[in-house]
Amino acid sequence: MTTSPPAASASTHPAPADPGTTPGGALLAAHDLHLAFGPTTALASASLEVHPGEVLALMGPSGSGKSTLLHCLAGILRPDSGRVTYGGRDLTAMSDVERSALRRSEFGFVFQFGQLVPELTCAENVALPLRLAGVGRRDALGTAREWLTRLEVPDVADKRPGQTSGGQGQRVAVARALVTRPRVVFADEPTGALDSLNGERVMQMFVAAARDTGAAVVLVTHEARVAAYSDREAVVRDGRVREQVRA
Amino acid sequence: MTVAPALLGLLQSGPRHGYDLKRAFDERFGQDKPLAYGQVYSTLARLLKNGLVEVEHEPGDGPDRKRYAITEAGVSDVAVWLATPEKPEPYLQSAMYTKVVLALLTGRDAADVLDAQRTEHLRLMRELTRRKSEGDLADQLVCDHALFHLEADLRWLELTAARLDDLATSVRG
Amino acid sequence: MSASTPPRSSWAADLALGARMSVGGGRSGWARLALIAIGVGVGVAMLLIVASLPSVVDARTERTDARSIGSGVVEEQGDNTLLTQIVRSGFRDLGVEGRLLQAEGVRVPLPPGVDRALAPGEIVLSPALQRLMDSPDGEAIRGRWGDTVVGTIGPEGLAGPGELTFYLGTDDLDEETATRINAFGNPDEQGGGLGPELLLLGLVGLAVMIVPLASFIATAVRFGGEARDRRLAALRLVGADVGTTRRIAAGETLVGAAAGIAVGGLLLLVAQHVLPPLVPPALTFYPEDLRPAPVLAALVVIGVPVASVLVTLSAMRRVVVEPLGVVRRSEVTRRRLWWRILLPVAGAALLHPLIGGMDDDSSGDQAMVTAGVVLLLVGVALLLPWAVDAVVGRLGRGGVAWELAVRRLQLESGAAVRAITAIVVSVAGLIAIQGTFGAIQAEAEGDGELQGSVFQAKVIDTRSGAVGQEWVDGLTGTPGVRDVVTSTFTLAHVETDPDQLIGVEVGPCSVLTHETGITDCAEGDVIVVATEGAELPTPGTTYVLGEPGSGGGTWELPGDARSATLGEFHLYLSGLPSTIYVTPTALGGADVAEGYESVLVALDPDVPDAVDRLRTTAADVEMLAYVADAEQGSLTGVLGTARQALLAGTIALLVVVGASLLVNVAEQLRERRRPFAVLLAFGTRRRTLGLSVLWQVAIPVAVGITLAIVTGTALSVVLQGGLSAPIGIDWWAIGLISGGAALVVLLVTAASLPLLAGLTRSQGLQSE
Structure with a gap:
């Protein structure tokens, strides 16, 4: 261990067998996270486990801190205190370079909108994580097109995101999230900007494709019908994970 | 009760045996619960009595050699039924609400009640979602209908959970 | 102990990705690239022109050297000698300088550009003088040196195409009144070089040109900064680390800079043909003279992309591009005065040798003064954001247009300030030069004996x-x-x-x-x-x-x-x-x-x-x-030429400033299309929006010009002290330059109104 977890967090966990691994075979776990934005408390002692291959819905009213928790789990935000471990490694102690590397190789992201680069074509957008990971342009684009075909949007490959419909754009985003065969996909209201029908289609394809690749999904949503695609749910209320039920 | 108009409607495309009628009903509308034979025949008997269907006997013997056909009165009855909007359910009598209030009154944790209910709702919703993705369009529409209703319940659960403190004050006060 | 870091894209791939993104994005993407290319291109063209000045001067000197009489001077009359003398004359405020030639033999040398020996009374004219004499205006000069025009002087014999000169054959000269030569060319030691005061003015002038150009290019490179930040945030999300993000941004910038250099090169070609007729006759040059000195050209071609990348990276230092978006640090911290004032104070301190007069030949002092002037001017650029913040923060309420503008500036004045930095620096510099120059000139004219007399x-x-x-x-x-x-x-x-x-x-x-x-x-x-x-x-x-x-x-x-x-x-x-x-x-x-x-x-x-x-x-x-x-008197010679050069420089700068502002306003409008469309949608009149654009441009410009006038006047007073000229403030120059800048602002706003109308007419509310 070159890095050690914060002393406070270590002492609040009684008898951890090994501070680097999470009991119960969790792939990704949050331990007692606290995070405040100025006077606003976003997370107050939030703990959560994500297991390999499961689809976990994070539910809760708006402002409850569910998106903040997702961002902490993904290593995008750093909590004020507490730890996030991924495969036994402490995400909160990693450098930006290491966390960036995780994002492009082990994690995938699907957000409500705006995560596609408007200057690039859809195929180039999907190929982006591969290219950032050093894959050659031709190979990356080939893989990207396969994914677009799999998500039934091969026609948009050479269009820019601005020229596609919302549903198509989200499928492109799903393709981009899965193209590196990540172990965890973080999805924040992935259907939030879509109507019911398109939202259902995107969720069906997303969850099916994620299960195929064996990726775990952390799905933030306030819609029960979207959460119904999950294997289990956790509710975030007032910055705390209210409940966590294993399916 | 929608079984009688549904049977009438099915008969409008042509006369059927009682058994065929049941199968057709189950196929389209049965979903979870297939119709019992008894209910089919008792309903047909009532329709017959009201002159909405008539019986055609086929040559040969057997108890089930009767074919049912819709009458003029039956056709117009279907038309009237289709044109009459269903009365929206007011849902004013809610068992869930009662449970929450009682939990508060008896000093139990109402949030637990709500959480347990949500878990149960979501379990059912998962089930329906799974069926939806495996089934055909009819399955999807029926499941969606149920899902939207369950979602409405869940929204109510969320809202109530957010307002438990206020509710506690007003119930006990 | 962490597992080995997953593979990462190469530098080249990052740069290529950035380049790809700079040319993507459909129409708006191309529009942004075009804006950058034009902006950088105008800056590069101006830099290349400045870099060409040595070549122009060299080419002109080479030709004037070739026709000068230096080592060809001989004592003995011979078969190949001629007597020659300069004739100085003028026409209105233009100087005309010709040369009398009197052959003493048959093998006399011919001056460059003249293809035959001249018999007494025969004259060859420069094309410009020929045109002047042929024009209706030239009546008063026609026939001044006789009517026997036998040809025109070729380009190799002229300093520039606009030069007014002639060669006149004569037999009136003798050894007393003329010089005997057997050849043209090979000049004396370069006499009549620039005096310390003109050298100082020249150095300040150069600084005044370079500083705004640099800030102009820096502004152009940052066009579309907000969109770029959003784009980079999206890249961070999919796993680009900070270094990769920087390289991608650098790749994007390089495309813009390269396109800008290409545009700049084209503009230089255009300038070669457009500029010569515009410069004063005493400074004219041939198109082929306007070519950048190779070293300076290389400096521009390499320096501009490098500087552009540095500017982009430094702009990115002020924002933190995170996967979730962009956090602007500047919004949190208020602009502080103390460090911004360091530079101008240091600059002012460096100017202290000027107090009490400057020696003629202390090059150390000159370097110090030049550095001081540059620091002072750069310092003005640094003070400007603070000054704009300070003023805008105190502005009260007014009409809807006024409030829209003021609130917008209070929220974010960075872009507006960047747009006018170039103006402020150049106006400060120009006021300093004009003021100093005016003082020297007033001194010279005040003592001219023909002023205000019965004799003219x-x-x-x-x-x-x-x-x-x-x-x-x-x-x-x-x-x-x-x-x-x-x-x-x-x-x-x-x-x-x-x-x-x-x-x-x-x-x-x-x-x-x-x-x-x-x-x-x-x-x-x-x-x-x-x-x-x-x-x-x-x-x-x-x-x-x-x-x-x-x-x-x-x-x-x-x-x-x-x-x-x-x-x-x-x-x-x-x-x-x-x-x-x-x-x-x-x-x-x-x-x-x-x-x-x-x-x-x-x-x-x-x-x-x-x-x-x-x-x-x-x-x-x-x-x-x-x-x-009386009018010409003190103006002929170097001082007059310098004044003409200064005028040309002022006009050139105002053009740059105007272009810079226009491009900037266009960019701002493009980025704020949606808010404008929303405002229109609930009934804001276009006139109100137009006015708010005007205020938004005019308020920072007013602050900037005030700052520039104060600094420029102070600088001018110090420079005048250094030149032992009587201290005076050139209100005329201040009025002229400020008025010119204000006019530019108005023109820019007027020019941007159709753009505003176009942007808000139909598609503003539609997302891309």
Whole structure:
């Protein structure tokens, strides 16, 4: 261990067998996270486990801190205190370079909108994580097109995101999230900007494709019908994970 | 009760045996619960009595050699039924609400009640979602209908959970 | 102990990805790239033009050297020698300088650009002079040197295409009045170089050009910054680390910079043909002269992309591009004054050698002063954001348009400030130069003897002896000439002490009042004029007139001689501590010996081009005589040229500033299309939006120009102190430049209104 977890967090966990691994075979776990934005408390002692291959819905009213928790789990935000471990490694102690590397190789992201680069074509957008990971342009684009075909949007490959419909754009985003065969996909209201029908289609394809690749999904949503695609749910209320039920 | 108009409607495309009628009903509308034979025949008997269907006997013997056909009165009855909007359910009598209030009154944790209910709702919703993705369009529409209703319940659960403190004050006060 | 880091894209791939993104994005993407390319291109073109100035000067010098007479000067007359002399003349405010050629043999050298020997009376003209003479305007100069035009001078014999010059064949020259040469070319040592004051002005001028250009390019590179930040945030989300993000941004910037350099190169080609007709005749050059010096060109071609990348990276330092978006650090911290004021204070400190005057040849001081000026100007650029914040923060409420503008500026004034930094720096610099220049010029003009007198022209005849009558006869009767009078100047020395020299000028009262500035004068008066502090001659002293040893008569300074004081400038010309002005009667017939006669001419202001008619007549009397006129007088020569150059520079800068502002406003409008569309959607009038754009441009510009005027005036005062010029504030220059800048702002706003209308007309509310 070159890095050690914060002393406070270590002492609040009684008898951890090994501070680097999470009991119960969790792939990704949050331990007692606290995070405040100025006077606003976003997370107050939030703990959560994500297991390999499961689809976990994070539910809760708006402002409850569910998106903040997702961002902490993904290593995008750093909590004020507490730890996030991924495969036994402490995400909160990693450098930006290491966390960036995780994002492009082990994690995938699907957000409500705006995560596609408007200057690039859809195929180039999907190929982006591969290219950032050093894959050659031709190979990356080939893989990207396969994914677009799999998500039934091969026609948009050479269009820019601005020229596609919302549903198509989200499928492109799903393709981009899965193209590196990540172990965890973080999805924040992935259907939030879509109507019911398109939202259902995107969720069906997303969850099916994620299960195929064996990726775990952390799905933030306030819609029960979207959460119904999950294997289990956790509710975030007032910055705390209210409940966590294993399916 | 929608079984009688549904049977009438099915008969409008042509006369059927009682058994065929049941199968057709189950196929389209049965979903979870297939119709019992008894209910089919008792309903047909009532329709017959009201002159909405008539019986055609086929040559040969057997108890089930009767074919049912819709009458003029039956056709117009279907038309009237289709044109009459269903009365929206007011849902004013809610068992869930009662449970929450009682939990508060008896000093139990109402949030637990709500959480347990949500878990149960979501379990059912998962089930329906799974069926939806495996089934055909009819399955999807029926499941969606149920899902939207369950979602409405869940929204109510969320809202109530957010307002438990206020509710506690007003119930006990 | 963490697992080995997953593979990462290469530098080249990152740069390529950035390049790909800069050309993506459909119409708006191309529009942004075009904006950057045009912005950088204009800047690069200006830099390349500045980088070409040495070549222009070299090319011009090369050609003027080739026709100069230096090592070709010989003593002995021969088969291949000719006599030559320069003829200085002018037309209106333009200088005309020609050369008389008198062949002494058959193998005489030909000046460059002339293809045949000239017989007496034959003349070849520069094309520009030919055009002038052929034009209706040229009536007063036509035939000044005869009518036998036998050709034009080729480009190789001219400093530039606009030069007014000629070669005239003659047989009037002799060894006394001319130089004998056997070849053209190979000049003397470069005489008449720039004095310290002009060198200083030149250095400041260069700084004034470079600083705004640099800030202009920096502004252009940052066009579309907000969109880029969003794009980079999206990249961070999919796993680009900070370093990769920077490289991708660098790749994007490089495309813009490269496109800008290409545009700049094209603009230079255009400038080669567009510029020459626009520059003053004394500075003209041929298109092929305008080519950047290779080293400087390389500096621009390499420096601009490198600087662009640095600017982008430094702009990115101020924002934190996170996967979830962009956090602007500047919003959190208020702009502080203390460190921004360091630079201008340091600059001012470096200027201290100027206080109390600067030595002529201390190059260390000059470097220090130049550095000081640059620091001061850059400091103004740094102070500007703080000043705009401070002012905008205190602005109160007003109409809807005003409030929209003020609130917007309070929220984010960075873009607005960047847009005007170039203007502010250049206006400050220009006011400093113009002010200093105005002071030098006012000094020179204030001492010019022909100012505000009854005489508007003076004929300077280098021949000695009694030529006065010849001029009176020759000039009287010329259209526009009202009066011709002569006076005689000679040296004199105290009879008992040949070393005590004094000047004696004998002439009628009109000349005496003209030259001394006294108001009452009657025939028989004697007036003694001395430099301030010099000892006045004692009445009763006996003087021997004429150069020592020339055998002039003696004369006694009468007791009723009055005294007057003259400015330094005039007496400096004669080099004597004092001069006695004597009316002919008071001289009492004493022999003046070899005096220099000067001829003063009164002109009729109602006759157009009277001076030039006079010049043409004068050329007939004596080709080599020079006619100085009141208006031109002090302006001919280097000072006049510098003024013209400055004017050209001012106009060029205002053009850059205008282009910069327009492009910037266009960029701002493009980025804020949606808010505008929303405002329109709930009923805001277009006029209100237009006004708010105007305020948004005008408020920072007003703050900036005030800052510029204060700094520029202060700088000008310090520079004037350094040049020992009388301290004065050039309100005219301030008014002119500020007014010009304000006009540019108005024009820019007006030009952007159609853009605003177009942007908000239909598609603003539709997302891309």
